[in-house]
Amino acid sequence: MKIIHSEGFEEGIADLTQRLTNELKLGRKVLWLTSGGSNIPPAVKIMDVIPEDLSRGLTVMPNDERYGEPGHQDSNWQQLLDAGFKPKAAKTLPVLQAGLSFEDTAKAFETTAHQAFKDKDVVISQLGMGPDGHVSGILPDSPAALETKAWVTAYEHPPLRRISLTFPALRQVTAIYLFAFGDEKLPALQALRDKDLPLAEQPAQILKELPEAYLYTDQLGAA
Numbered sequence: 001m002k003i004i005h006s007e008g009f010e011e012g013i014a015d016l017t018q019r020l021t022n023e024l025k026l027g028r029k030v031l032w033l034t035s036g037g038s039n040i041p042p043a044v045k046i047m048d049v050i051p052e053d054l055s056r057g058l059t060v061m062p063n064d065e066r067y068g069e070p071g072h073q074d075s076n077w078q079q080l081l082d083a084g085f086k087p088k089a090a091k092t093l094p095v096l097q098a099g100l101s102f103e104d105t106a107k108a109f110e111t112t113a114h115q116a117f118k119d120k121d122v123v124i125s126q127l128g129m130g131p132d133g134h135v136s137g138i139l140p141d142s143p144a145a146l147e148t149k150a151w152v153t154a155y156e157h158p159p160l161r162r163i164s165l166t167f168p169a170l171r172q173v174t175a176i177y178l179f180a181f182g183d184e185k186l187p188a189l190q191a192l193r194d195k196d197l198p199l200a201e202q203p204a205q206i207l208k209e210l211p212e213a214y215l216y217t218d219q220l221g222a223a
Contacts, residue, residue: 002213012216063125148168182218
């Protein structure tokens with residue numbers, strides 16, 4: 001895990017944009033896993049500068065989603081589109097499908113995820129981190145944090161029903177770019193840097209298991 005001190009998103013946006021663009025220029029098929037919340041504006045900016053012709057080699061899929069009918073107001077994917085995300089010629093793989101139950105949506109996402117990872121040369125995950133150390137939809141001590149085999153879990157955490165990729169899936173990514181800004185995240189960031197905690201206690205510890213993981217933050221010095 002490489003820690004990059006940055007006062008805001010711009011350095012991480014530039015690095016992730018360059019990584020995606022370089023991989024696409026090499027003719028590689030790239031899967032980009034996006035996140036909600038504060039990661040939405042950066043994703044919009046990144047997609048805006050990826051050239052139309054290169055975008056043909058790109059597939060975009062969420063790391064996690066909030067269950068409901070497609071387009072509902074809490075949907076990570078819908079919020080991304082509402083913020084101005086334009087896929088251009090990229091293939092998109094939204095999680096939500098009209099009329100599918102909570103359980104069937106998770107099953108469909110599992111199938112989609114396996115196929116998407118298999119079909120791509122490079123998988124890049126863009127993540128945020130909560131003050132509790134959660135990443136993607138993997139909350140501490142949740143069913144997602146305890147899953148050891150399935151690539152997708154679905155569970156209720158009121159007021160939301162969450163569907164998320166799990167650690168077994170994240171272990172298959174090529175690289176993670178994680179953005180964590182704000183002093184409310186300092187305790188979790190210090191724990192991530194200084195302690196080896198169980199994944200169920202602090203899901204962000206998954207970054208330490210991967211050959212490529214970049215953490216951009218204004219709270220820690222570079223390492």
